[in-house]
Amino acid sequence: MSDVPAAHARVSLRAVRHNTGLLRRAAGRAEVMAVVKADGYGHGAVPVARAALAAGATWLGTATVAEALRLRAAGIGAPVLSWLNGPGADWAGAIARDVDLSAGDPALLAEISRAAAGHGATARVHLKADTGLGRGGCPLAEWPALVDAALKGEADGTLRIAGLWSHLGSADDPRDRRCLTQLDLFRDAVRFAERAGVRGAVRHLANSAATLALPDACFDLVRPGIALYGLWPADPLTDADLRPAMSLRARIAQVERVPAGQGVSYGHTYRTARRTRLAVVPLGYADGVPRAAGNRVPVWVSGVRHRIAGRVCMDQFVLDLGDTPAGPGDEVVLFGPGLDGEPTLAEWVRPLDTIANEVVVRIGERVTRVYTGQV
Numbered sequence: 001m002s003d004v005p006a007a008h009a010r011v012s013l014r015a016v017r018h019n020t021g022l023l024r025r026a027a028g029r030a031e032v033m034a035v036v037k038a039d040g041y042g043h044g045a046v047p048v049a050r051a052a053l054a055a056g057a058t059w060l061g062t063a064t065v066a067e068a069l070r071l072r073a074a075g076i077g078a079p080v081l082s083w084l085n086g087p088g089a090d091w092a093g094a095i096a097r098d099v100d101l102s103a104g105d106p107a108l109l110a111e112i113s114r115a116a117a118g119h120g121a122t123a124r125v126h127l128k129a130d131t132g133l134g135r136g137g138c139p140l141a142e143w144p145a146l147v148d149a150a151l152k153g154e155a156d157g158t159l160r161i162a163g164l165w166s167h168l169g170s171a172d173d174p175r176d177r178r179c180l181t182q183l184d185l186f187r188d189a190v191r192f193a194e195r196a197g198v199r200g201a202v203r204h205l206a207n208s209a210a211t212l213a214l215p216d217a218c219f220d221l222v223r224p225g226i227a228l229y230g231l232w233p234a235d236p237l238t239d240a241d242l243r244p245a246m247s248l249r250a251r252i253a254q255v256e257r258v259p260a261g262q263g264v265s266y267g268h269t270y271r272t273a274r275r276t277r278l279a280v281v282p283l284g285y286a287d288g289v290p291r292a293a294g295n296r297v298p299v300w301v302s303g304v305r306h307r308i309a310g311r312v313c314m315d316q317f318v319l320d321l322g323d324t325p326a327g328p329g330d331e332v333v334l335f336g337p338g339l340d341g342e343p344t345l346a347e348w349v350r351p352l353d354t355i356a357n358e359v360v361v362r363i364g365e366r367v368t369r370v371y372t373g374q375v
């Protein structure tokens with residue numbers, strides 16, 4: 001891969017297809033919505049969406065309408081749901097391009113209905129219940145009013161209730177008792193809507209962790225995000241054979257000989273213990289390498305692990321090569337699937353007190369995404 005940019009994120013679409021297949025099997029008879037918000041968790045929304053669809057996902061999920069329209073602009077015609085939009089969002093654009101919209105509040109539902117009426121169209125809406133997360137959606141006490149308003153929209157032809165949904169709160173451990181409570185409350189909300197006259201709406205609740213660990217949460221459709229990319233947020237909950245799709249790589253820009261006692265990078269938070277060689281790696285916090293990774297996180301070069309030496313800067317960090325015979329142009333792997341001995345994201349997130357989602361989604365624009373495994 002000599003034509004590959006010096007700093008790049010390699011994304012295996014084969015891994016995305018593998019993970020999609022695995023999620024499909026875990027979901028049983030439920031369909032799979034591949035969640036590709038935030039540019040596919042930093043992996044590239046369009047290539048990931050295509051790979052997931054090729055492997056049997058039938059829906060796509062995004063936060064904003066703009067993200068959904070980018071999929072449409074790329075020629076992707078699969079059902080797409082966009083769930084995070086506020087007053088004045090581009091409802092008309094979404095309706096015109098067959099993007100399903102979430103509504104958890106009557107005021108937004110009314111906006112969507114007016115936008116549809118203005119275009120002589122019918123908007124497909126997914127009514128969102130807050131079953132306990134406390135982060136958007138319709139409080140259960142107001143659910144009957146929301147369902148009623150949506151049914152009026154169905155009667156006047158401006159709305160079609162395409163889905164009923166909610167989101168789990170203890171999503172990193174779906175076996176948590178609070179998830180089971182949410183499951184019960186979601187069933188109640190669905191039952192209420194169906195008794196009120198909602199017909200043919202897809203019911204969906206499960207994120208990745210619930211898809212893999214809580215089969216009762218799968219209903220008609222599951223919404224996995226992080227597992228498509230082969231990652232668990234932190235520690236694995238099951239022994240599912242997820243394959244990390246991304247590996248972050250760069251080539252050493254320069255090697256410098258220094259004496260013992262040399263302070264390294266801003267603030268000299270690292271000092272060489274002996275005469276050694278320092279390597280400059282051209283990836284920094286502007287590229288998504290967390291500043292907190294300095295002196296904490298291992299990377300891999302020429303088959304050897306080295307902890308990042310000193311502070312991570314905006315554009316670069318330093319490695320103390322010691323006896324490792326690496327030179328300018330040699331490849332550094334920050335993280336990957338771990339198959340060659342390189343660190344995995346699981347090893348990054350523990351010392352950084354974060355989750356894998358945050359690391360991959362913040363990989364910057366300067367880092368070219370290079371795809372492997374296209375079909």
Ligand SMILES: *Cc1c(COP(=O)(O)O)cnc(C)c1O
Nearest residue numbers: 035167207208209223224225226
């Ligand atoms: C991000 C998101 C998901 C995917 O969650 P993962 O834990 O990454 O699988 C599913 N549903 C909604 C509403 C989301 O915002």
